[in-house]
Amino acid sequence: MTSFLTQTGLSAVIIGILVGIIPGCGPQIIFVTLYTKGLIPFAALLANAISQDGDALFPLIAIDKKSALWATILTTIPAIITGLIAYFIEINFF
Numbered sequence: 001m002t003s004f005l006t007q008t009g010l011s012a013v014i015i016g017i018l019v020g021i022i023p024g025c026g027p028q029i030i031f032v033t034l035y036t037k038g039l040i041p042f043a044a045l046l047a048n049a050i051s052q053d054g055d056a057l058f059p060l061i062a063i064d065k066k067s068a069l070w071a072t073i074l075t076t077i078p079a080i081i082t083g084l085i086a087y088f089i090e091i092n093f094f
Contacts, residue, residue: 009041009091013083016044020051020079021072023061028052043090047083051076 019027028048035045053075060068 009043010084010087012040012044013047013087016040016048017051017076017079017083020048020053021076023053023055023057025052025054028054041087041090043083043087046086047079050082051079 016031019031031040031045031048034040035042053071057068057071060071
C-alpha cells in the first residue's frame with residue numbers, strides 16, 4: 001500500500017478522502033503516520049483531515065442516519081476541493 005500511495009499522488013488524495021469517510025479516529029492516525037514517514041503527500045493528509053468526522057459521527061449515526069449522511073457529504077465536498085488545490089499547489093511550487 002505504501003508504494004502505491006507514494007507513486008500515485010493524486011490517487012493518494014482521493015484515497016485520503018475516501019478513508020476520511022470512515023468514522024472514528026483510527027484512519028486519521030494512520031494517515032498522520034504515513035505522512036510523517038514521507039509516504040503520502042501533504043495534500044492527502046489535508047484532504048483526509050478535512051473529510052474526517054472522527055468519533056463525533058457515532059452518536060449521530062445512532063440518532064439520525066440521514067443527518068449523519070449529510071454531515072459526511074458536507075465534509076467530503078470541501079475535502080475534495082481543498083485536497084485537489086493543495087495537490088496542484090504542491091506540484092507547481094515545491
